[in-house]
Amino acid sequence: MMKDYQEYGDHDEGTWQKHLFDLSHLPLTKYLVKYHREMSDFNHHKWREWMEKVIEPAFDETRHLEMVKNFGYISLDKHDFKRQQQFYNQLTRDARLDEETRKFIGFMAGSHFFDKYVTSLVEWFQSYYWTRPDLARGHPDYKLDYTINELLDLPHGLNYFKSVLLGLNYWRR
Structure with a gap:
């Protein structure tokens, strides 16, 4: 199971912390649209x-x-x-x-x-x-x-x- 990164949830959009939070919390399809279009x-x-x-x-x-x-x-x-x-x-x-x-x-x-x-x-x-x-x-x-x-x-x-x-x-x- 991928690490949760819960502690990064309040970070600003565009930061690497928010990226990691989204990787572990968004459905993969939404993560791909957000970061890898x-x-x-x-x-x-x-x-x-x-x-x-x-x-x-x-x-x-x-x-x-x-x-x-x-x-x-x-x-x-x-x-x-x-x-x-x-x-x-x-x-x-x-x-x-x-x-x-x-x-x-x-x-x-x-x-x-x-x-x-x-x-x-x-x-x-x-x-x-x-x-x-x-x-x-x-x-x-x-x-x-x-x-x-x-x-x-x-x-x-x-x-x-x-x-x-x-x-x-x-x-x-």
């Missing part, structure tokens, strides 16, 4: 930066070394391009995702996210621990109220999903 300027800029510096180079063989440098790998063999392509190919059948999100998740596979935490896309899309798969065992208090599948079936769910992908703990190295 479009990606925030910050997240949109961050998403563009990821696409330009890391994701697109990872899918262009002539730019792989650029991706290695920008992502911070020590060598090209640290990334699994075959696995990246396999996951990307699986995702092409999911019409709820745009091309950029398919590539982003493919990149996650190439960077060993799925090797480390979950075994398959199906499992991850059905998990209530998708933002923190490392907590799936032994932390039932962390469990989210919705899966990726449930989120993507809602209007504006893809915008929220993209915003969350950018902030996954997995990227903190």
Whole structure:
């Protein structure tokens, strides 16, 4: 279950505290309309930066070394391009995702996210621990109220999903 954030209920609109309060108190559909009708300027800029510096180079063989440098790998063999392509190919059948999100998740596979935490896309899309798969065992208090599948079936769910992908703990190295 997501944290309640009751103490933030009286904060002003536009503050991060009110955002957290709304995340835990509004129905998900209303939260998505209020906060994710479009990606925030910050997240949109961050998403563009990821696409330009890391994701697109990872899918262009002539730019792989650029991706290695920008992502911070020590060598090209640290990334699994075959696995990246396999996951990307699986995702092409999911019409709820745009091309950029398919590539982003493919990149996650190439960077060993799925090797480390979950075994398959199906499992991850059905998990209530998708933002923190490392907590799936032994932390039932962390469990989210919705899966990726449930989120993507809602209007504006893809915008929220993209915003969350950018902030996954997995990227903190």
